[in-house]
């Protein structure tokens with residue numbers, strides 16, 4: 001039984017058991033409605049405790065049902081029924097009470113929680129708003145300001161904060177259920193608290209709404225839901241309960257059917273599926289208890305910090321004492337920065353830092369289960385590192401390279417037991433960025449691949465398997481994006497216009513300002529290596545800028561000029577001259593572009609490159625490309641990533657627009673896989 005009813009004297013216990021997260025599926029909703037009716041009719045019941053089996057209280061509506069029409073009983077009706085039940089209900093919360101789960105709890109007369117519980121209304125992260133009274137009842141419980149923060153951010157809060165806001169009445173002192181029953185019994189002797197819907201709502205001043213709206217507009221970056229959620233809370237302060245509920249329901253249903261919500265749901269499920277790719281489903285990963293990093297630069301230190309955060313002991317190896325001191329200082333700087341920002345306490349930071357042992361002696365790695373090389377991107381240097389690792393490490397230790405663009409097969413050449421070797425491409429800063437490209441070589445053992453995925457899970461990263469090619473998945477698409485952005489300059493646009501267009505599309509930053517921030521020299525270095533290999537690299541303007549040492553913010557000039565002590569980009573007449581020279585050589589016909597045309601000229605070729613990557617088997621699923629772009633390169637999450645975006649536009653529309661761009665020499669023609677996908681309506685993956 002998905003919803004069971006037990007009795008403890010006059011207290012009924014309604015227990016939901018719907019693994020994995022007790023989502024409110026149709027069956028659960030129907031059973032809950034039946035339970036309220038049955039318990040109301042039972043004269044021997046005085047109060048009802050609502051609790052859940054398994055790891056969590058109700059995690060919300062069942063999101064897998066959102067592709068279908070809503071079915072009765074609707075959740076708002078269930079919350080209303082529980083709220084108005086003849087017998088008072090008490091929610092006993094453990095794990096996470098999220099979305100519709102919290103809305104049900106808010107409909108109960110009391111809420112008690114275990115001390116490690118979390119509560120929240122994360123609906124906006126799925127492109128919707130709370131749709132079962134969250135925007136109408138929550139401000140009645142915690143006040144308008146706290147409700148706005150909870151609903152527009154979507155971020156859960158811990159039980160202690162929920163108590164301080166009045167969202168939860170009490171923390172369980174002992175076992176949650178025992179405490180809930182005792183609390184129910186005690187409370188029955190006292191006057192019932194009013195139903196949440198009956199509580200007063202204190203309106204906020206007009207300036208509050210102006211500020212809240214501009215803050216939500218800024219952080220939403222094109223996403224609709226946070227602003228619509230804010231509008232619902234505002235409405236709840238202006239009209240009566242029923243009218244506010246109607247407004248919330250209409251808004252919820254509109255957003256539930258929106259393209260943004262479909263995109264965000266697709267990302268939600270893709271992120272979870274990424275952790276468990278079917279090809280390694282039954283393969284046991286190797287056990288990782290001790291780890292080591294070779295190289296204490298920004299990347300090595302970031303990876304060390306990520307490993308420490310996940311509880312792994314780390315040995316940090318450098319080639320000589322001064323470099324080791326710098327490496328350990330880099331790790332310290334990460335944790336001390338977190339202390340300054342209040343993210344961790346000094347004690348926790350000290351513990352994290354003391355768990356990193358520095359050495360210049362490779363023999364210290366004799367017993368490490370996992371070693372990640374993060375030294376300079378130079379084949380000879382990396383090979384020398386793996387030669388030393390091959391001599392000292394256990395034959396079953398996993399040896400990984402963090403290279404971002406060298407060929408892992410070349411790095412591993414000559415390594416004994418090469419089945420233990422794999423590419424683990426972290427993104428900088430590695431303790432912040434969630435993307436991890438997992439790059440096996442043809443000799444990597446399946447259990448080593450599975451170990452890469454298991455490691456990603458422990459580090460709370462999003463793992464994506466990538467095949468070997470220049471740039472793997474992410475940097476290869478980045479190269480296309482940058483080439484495309486330069487092509488637009490030659491065709492008559494400006495860096496400022498392209499950057500503005502990409503921000504309007506939803507990127508946090510445009511391609512030119514991003515290059516100025518990161519430095520133009522890194523890409524120049526990669527282009528040089530690519531050209532030495534005989535590959536083409538289209539960057540006629542960037543090449544000119546690098547020759548002039550215009551390397552970005554660090555030299556106070558790059559694609560833009562920067563005044564001393566300022567980060568604000570200023571259009572540069574020198575760059576305009578370089579663009580004009582390169583354009584004259586390229587002989588591309590000049591034209592004007594609207595912002596939408598500019599972003600389309602960048603995004604369509606990204607889709608095409610993604611399709612090529614699928615065609616070549618470098619990525620195994622379109623959703624993997626979406627995750628790489630969202631988590632590594634700032635593609636707006638609410639668009640679902642480039643491949644989801646392409647499907648939402650219509651693949652045949654994408655192909656015909658790319659054909660138009662190709663005829664105008666503004667992009668490469670659509671690849672075969674994209675043309676086939678346009679004909680069939682979905683991406684047919686080549687068998688690998």
Ligand code: 3H9
Pocket residue numbers: 020021023056059060061062063064075076096098099100101103122123126129130131132134269272273
């Ligand atoms: C809502 O409530 C709307 C209402 O306001 C109004 C309605 C009218 N539905 O994350 P995990 C699956 S909107 C269906 O790996 P964890 C998930 O796909 C909802 N399935 O576990 C995965 O499946 P699989 C608002 C769901 O322990 C499995 O459960 N609520 C749902 O790391 C385990 O998930 C939310 O947005 C769902 N709602 O984290 C909460 N949730 O094993 C979303 C999870 O096949 N959920 N699944 O891959 C979460 O934040 C996390 O799952 C949670 C557990 C923190 C609960």
